[in-house]
Amino acid sequence: MERKKKLVLLREKIDKIDNEIISLLNKRAKICKEIGKLKQEFGIEEYVPEREFKILEKVESKAKDMPPKYMRSIFNDIISACRSLERKLKVCYLGPEGSFTHLAAREKFGIGTNYIALKTIEDIFEEVNEGKADYGVVPIESSTEGTVTTTLDMFIRYNIKIVGEILLKINHCLLSKYSKDDIKVLYSHPQAFAQCRKWLRENLPNVELRECSSTSEAARIASKEKNSGAIASKIAAEIYSLKVIEEGIQDYKENYTRFLIIGNHEARKSGNDKTSIVFSIKDKAGALYEILEPFAKLKINLTKIESRPSRQEPWDYYFFLDFQGHKDDAKVKKALKEVEEKCVFLKVLGSYPSNL
Numbered sequence: 001m002e003r004k005k006k007l008v009l010l011r012e013k014i015d016k017i018d019n020e021i022i023s024l025l026n027k028r029a030k031i032c033k034e035i036g037k038l039k040q041e042f043g044i045e046e047y048v049p050e051r052e053f054k055i056l057e058k059v060e061s062k063a064k065d066m067p068p069k070y071m072r073s074i075f076n077d078i079i080s081a082c083r084s085l086e087r088k089l090k091v092c093y094l095g096p097e098g099s100f101t102h103l104a105a106r107e108k109f110g111i112g113t114n115y116i117a118l119k120t121i122e123d124i125f126e127e128v129n130e131g132k133a134d135y136g137v138v139p140i141e142s143s144t145e146g147t148v149t150t151t152l153d154m155f156i157r158y159n160i161k162i163v164g165e166i167l168l169k170i171n172h173c174l175l176s177k178y179s180k181d182d183i184k185v186l187y188s189h190p191q192a193f194a195q196c197r198k199w200l201r202e203n204l205p206n207v208e209l210r211e212c213s214s215t216s217e218a219a220r221i222a223s224k225e226k227n228s229g230a231i232a233s234k235i236a237a238e239i240y241s242l243k244v245i246e247e248g249i250q251d252y253k254e255n256y257t258r259f260l261i262i263g264n265h266e267a268r269k270s271g272n273d274k275t276s277i278v279f280s281i282k283d284k285a286g287a288l289y290e291i292l293e294p295f296a297k298l299k300i301n302l303t304k305i306e307s308r309p310s311r312q313e314p315w316d317y318y319f320f321l322d323f324q325g326h327k328d329d330a331k332v333k334k335a336l337k338e339v340e341e342k343c344v345f346l347k348v349l350g351s352y353p354s355n356l
Contacts, residue, residue, distance in 0.1 A: 036086030050270035053353035080110025098236035099216035162350030164261035176229035187218035188231035273326040
């Protein structure tokens, strides 16, 4: 009897706390509406990545009894819901629904957002460039299979800014309406096939592999085609009414994909930033060394370097570089000034809060 009484008292405490939370959320929503009016008046963007980054970092640091990742997730949706009271953002991603790019977009922008599924990475850049979407989410690199080169190429063609990044752990599943032994054709994105190469060789050596534009497109096709399956996310199985035949089939369990958030404005300093640039250099000995030297001299940490053919003439390349710091930091400004003097072409793709 005493235990039941104690349980009732504890539940009453929770009810009281819940009422306090509801009251505080309503107060927060009211203030957000006022902020929305001021933003409209001064022409300020609704999504302020550096501000949201600082809030979520603070929330995680103050978590005690609630695990930090859950606290962050709850507050991310609170921020998203309150942002939608100012204006509901349009965010496009590589679809269809249920792709890993969709999951990354949902993780960053939360429940209070209109999501637009598009067929190709180029479509996402075009949609943002034309102002039909506020932001786009595109894959940039996998921890196991390297860079998504199509995304790099788009940054040369479009004058689009990087305003954020998302790191998502990738868990590949074998999906189908049929048993593993009855699958004759398997659909997925080329990166997913590459990330599950060993598993496929050992488990489905005789199955025909067919490439798709995304893992969720693979799931959609498999849901309609006899004796077929797909490598996709668990959520894609729910969306397209497929069974999860086997989970976690990627060859490396610590399998992550980095995504970029693209938009038409620049992110301000958050205190923990990364900058991405693209440049081309003169065809002479030591040219690349001369470009990288200012970063070493100023002790700016480089996190990624990649080259891509310019397609203007044979053996001519663009170089993509990521480094720690914001373009408005004094030493970054100094480094970029030196780089600009030594290279043929320089474009700052964006400075944004680092999620890594």
